[in-house]
Amino acid sequence: MAKQTLTTIKDEHFGIARKIVSNMTTESWETIPHCAATYDAEVTKFMQVLKEMLKENGLSDKVKVTSLFAPEPEKCLEILDK
Numbered sequence: 001m002a003k004q005t006l007t008t009i010k011d012e013h014f015g016i017a018r019k020i021v022s023n024m025t026t027e028s029w030e031t032i033p034h035c036a037a038t039y040d041a042e043v044t045k046f047m048q049v050l051k052e053m054l055k056e057n058g059l060s061d062k063v064k065v066t067s068l069f070a071p072e073p074e075k076c077l078e079i080l081d082k
Helices: 016-031 044-056 073-081
Strands: none
Protein backbone atom coordinates (compact mmCIF):
# COMPACT_ATOMS: atom_id res chain seq x y z
CA MET A 1 0.00 0.00 0.00
CA ALA A 2 1.19 3.49 -0.89
CA LYS A 3 2.20 5.85 1.83
CA GLN A 4 0.03 9.02 2.08
CA THR A 5 1.47 12.40 2.91
CA LEU A 6 -0.38 15.51 4.04
CA THR A 7 0.51 18.88 2.68
CA THR A 8 -0.13 22.22 4.31
CA ILE A 9 -2.06 24.55 2.04
CA LYS A 10 -1.93 27.71 4.12
CA ASP A 11 0.02 28.09 7.32
CA GLU A 12 -0.86 31.34 9.08
CA HIS A 13 0.70 32.52 12.31
CA PHE A 14 -0.25 35.65 14.18
CA GLY A 15 2.47 37.84 15.54
CA ILE A 16 2.97 38.65 19.20
CA ALA A 17 1.53 42.15 18.75
CA ARG A 18 -1.72 40.74 17.42
CA LYS A 19 -1.97 38.32 20.34
CA ILE A 20 -1.36 41.13 22.85
CA VAL A 21 -4.04 43.32 21.28
CA SER A 22 -6.45 40.40 21.23
CA ASN A 23 -5.87 39.62 24.90
CA MET A 24 -6.17 43.26 25.96
CA THR A 25 -9.41 43.71 24.01
CA THR A 26 -10.90 40.60 25.57
CA GLU A 27 -9.83 41.72 29.03
CA SER A 28 -11.26 45.21 28.60
CA TRP A 29 -14.64 43.84 27.47
CA GLU A 30 -14.72 41.63 30.55
CA THR A 31 -13.59 44.22 33.11
CA ILE A 32 -14.99 47.58 31.92
CA PRO A 33 -18.55 48.11 33.17
CA HIS A 34 -21.07 48.29 30.35
CA CYS A 35 -24.54 49.63 30.82
CA ALA A 36 -27.40 51.05 28.83
CA ALA A 37 -30.48 52.93 29.91
CA THR A 38 -33.65 53.73 28.06
CA TYR A 39 -36.59 55.84 29.03
CA ASP A 40 -39.99 55.66 27.40
CA ALA A 41 -41.73 58.92 28.17
CA GLU A 42 -45.50 58.98 28.50
CA VAL A 43 -46.48 61.84 26.20
CA THR A 44 -50.16 61.11 25.61
CA LYS A 45 -51.38 63.98 27.79
CA PHE A 46 -48.72 66.29 26.37
CA MET A 47 -49.84 65.54 22.82
CA GLN A 48 -53.48 66.17 23.68
CA VAL A 49 -52.72 69.54 25.28
CA LEU A 50 -50.40 70.52 22.44
CA LYS A 51 -52.98 69.70 19.77
CA GLU A 52 -55.65 71.65 21.66
CA MET A 53 -53.34 74.65 22.05
CA LEU A 54 -52.34 74.67 18.42
CA LYS A 55 -55.93 74.28 17.27
CA GLU A 56 -57.15 77.15 19.50
CA ASN A 57 -54.45 79.47 18.14
CA GLY A 58 -54.81 78.37 14.51
CA LEU A 59 -51.28 77.05 14.40
CA SER A 60 -51.94 73.37 13.82
CA ASP A 61 -50.49 73.56 10.32
CA LYS A 62 -47.48 75.73 11.33
CA VAL A 63 -45.98 73.91 14.32
CA LYS A 64 -45.04 70.27 14.14
CA VAL A 65 -44.08 68.09 17.08
CA THR A 66 -40.58 67.55 15.76
CA SER A 67 -39.99 71.30 15.70
CA LEU A 68 -40.57 71.42 19.45
CA PHE A 69 -37.46 69.33 19.88
CA ALA A 70 -35.48 71.39 17.38
CA PRO A 71 -32.17 73.02 18.31
CA GLU A 72 -33.97 76.38 18.69
CA PRO A 73 -37.13 75.77 20.73
CA GLU A 74 -37.31 79.50 21.50
CA LYS A 75 -38.62 80.11 17.97
CA CYS A 76 -41.41 77.62 18.54
CA LEU A 77 -42.34 79.33 21.79
CA GLU A 78 -42.42 82.68 20.02
CA ILE A 79 -44.87 81.28 17.47
CA LEU A 80 -47.04 79.88 20.24
CA ASP A 81 -47.03 83.22 22.10
CA LYS A 82 -48.34 85.11 19.06
